[in-house]
Amino acid sequence: MVRSGGFAGIExxxxxxxxxxxxxxxxxDRVDLAMVPPPGRIxxxxxxxxxxxxxSTTVGEAQLHGPLRELVHHVLGQGR
Known part of the structure; x- marks a missing residue:
């Protein structure tokens, strides 16, 4: 998983x-990447x-809800 973008552009x-x-x-088991909408232009x-x-898919911050949000926070939180 890679987070990019944001104001500072730090990956x-x-x-x-x-x-x-x-x-x-x-x-x-609770995430279906095929059902995730494309990221909006924000x-x-x-x-x-x-x-x-x-x-694989690319997800915008605005599309992070429910299990997908939990998944992102769980994986990216491992490196802290």
């Missing part, structure tokens, strides 16, 4: 493995490039 990366992270496995928003087992 943040995170990675985790659902085989060793039960919370991640539960979140991944100035200075964060964009998230998400790859789950070869399925």
């Amino acid at each position: 943040q990366r995170g990675q985790s493995d659902s085989a060793t992270d039960p919370m991640l496995a539960r979140l991944v 100035p200075d928003q964060f964009l998230y490039d998400i790859d789950i087992d070869g399925a």
